[in-house]
Amino acid sequence: MENPAITNHEIHPLIAQRWSPRAFDSKPVETEKLAQLFEAARWSASCFNDQPWVFIVATKDDTVNYQKLLDCLVPFNVSWAQAAPVLGFVVAQKNFKHNDKPNAWGEYDAGQAAATLALQATALGLVTHQMGGFDADKAIATFNIPETARPIAAIAIGYAGETSNLPADLQEKEKAPRDRQPLASFVFTGEWGSSAKFI
Amino acid sequence: MENPAITNHEIHPLIAQRWSPRAFDSKPVETEKLAQLFEAARWSASCFNDQPWVFIVATKDDTVNYQKLLDCLVPFNVSWAQAAPVLGFVVAQKNFKHNDKPNAWGEYDAGQAAATLALQATALGLVTHQMGGFDADKAIATFNIPETARPIAAIAIGYAGETSNLPADLQEKEKAPRDRQPLASFVFTGEWGSSAKFI
Numbered sequence A, B: 001m002e003n004p005a006i007t008n009h010e011i012h013p014l015i016a017q018r019w020s021p022r023a024f025d026s027k028p029v030e031t032e033k034l035a036q037l038f039e040a041a042r043w044s045a046s047c048f049n050d051q052p053w054v055f056i057v058a059t060k061d062d063t064v065n066y067q068k069l070l071d072c073l074v075p076f077n078v079s080w081a082q083a084a085p086v087l088g089f090v091v092a093q094k095n096f097k098h099n100d101k102p103n104a105w106g107e108y109d110a111g112q113a114a115a116t117l118a119l120q121a122t123a124l125g126l127v128t129h130q131m132g133g134f135d136a137d138k139a140i141a142t143f144n145i146p147e148t149a150r151p152i153a154a155i156a157i158g159y160a161g162e163t164s165n166l167p168a169d170l171q172e173k174e175k176a177p178r179d180r181q182p183l184a185s186f187v188f189t190g191e192w193g194s195s196a197k198f199i
Helices: A013-017 A031-042 A063-070 A075-081 A106-123 A136-143 A168-175 B013-017 B031-042 B063-070 B075-081 B106-123 B136-143 B168-175
Strands: A053-059 A086-093 A127-131 A149-158 B053-059 B086-093 B127-131 B149-158
Touching: A013 A106, A013 B106, A031 A053, A031 A106, A053 A063, A053 A106, A063 A086, A075 A127, A075 A149, A086 A106, A106 A127, A106 A149, A106 B013, A106 B106, A136 A149, B013 B106, B031 B053, B031 B106, B053 B063, B053 B106, B063 B086, B075 B127, B075 B149, B086 B106, B106 B127, B106 B149, B136 B149
Parallel strands: none
Antiparallel strands: A053 A086, A086 A149, A127 A149, B053 B086, B086 B149, B127 B149
16 A cells, blocks of 8 residues: 655655555565665764664564564554564664764754655665654663663564554554645744745 | 765665755755755654644845844854855754644654755755754744744755865865764664674
């Protein structure tokens, strides 16, 4: 299943096609494709080129480490993400590497890396679904994540599966049209709330 | 000038070609292309589909509002960004729209939108350069940004210009090879610091 964005202005197909389904196929992700995903994230922009992102990832054949990831998710996310062949966490480092002072762009730049990874996944015929619903303290304890880093999002990666394999309520969600706020509500000029003329 | 990433694994050309030059051409960005940039950002993923990003943008022909943006940048960034035909801020909203409670993914998701915008820019033959170097308090006062939002990055958008028009020290920076940390330093499995086997 695909669920491309219905856009008001033409955007690159990779961006229009990227979405976050919950139906995953059991097919494993090829090792080289996994490397390509993180290579794409690697080339994201970041403040001072600090690259504050870390990924903690396991493939399903690595049963112990995959289960450790799955055990951190909230039950609702476990219900569908357990079908994904790859699970991971996106972690943001809190301090700059060059001076160990707080990096106010750490989470922002981790988001940039994650978005880039998601678009590379689309390019490779894969899908991703990021989740905020996980136990951060458990993730920190399980993976020995230092105090200087924050696990910010979980992510499921794999090939799209059959929507019909999902529970009924999730099938509904999966088929719902995607929607977004209008441009005028978030692109401003001159003052907060004043929509840009060019949109 | 282009400065594509020298990658260890093949990545999508849009991602490899995206970079952050400082040399901008004076050519204005077409109105439709501007709309396409923000349309791309609009379709980014976000926690609860909250879409916590806001952009405050002006084109150079809108002299008053462009100058207001430029005046918020640190002098070093003014030195090159003043050539860009479009300037803006990426702003992250701090609270969820559906319940007004703190959104712990606001900055992360704003980063996702900015990264998506940057890749759409590449697709349109444009370049972007994000900046952390600006006076946030001045931006907040200038644009009446509410307490519930944080201006997190400035961004210059336009067509790539001639490197030779930059000051000598910036020409050096512009031509330097781009570099990134190795995958093994930030893709882990099972435990913090334990490099994933698949990379």
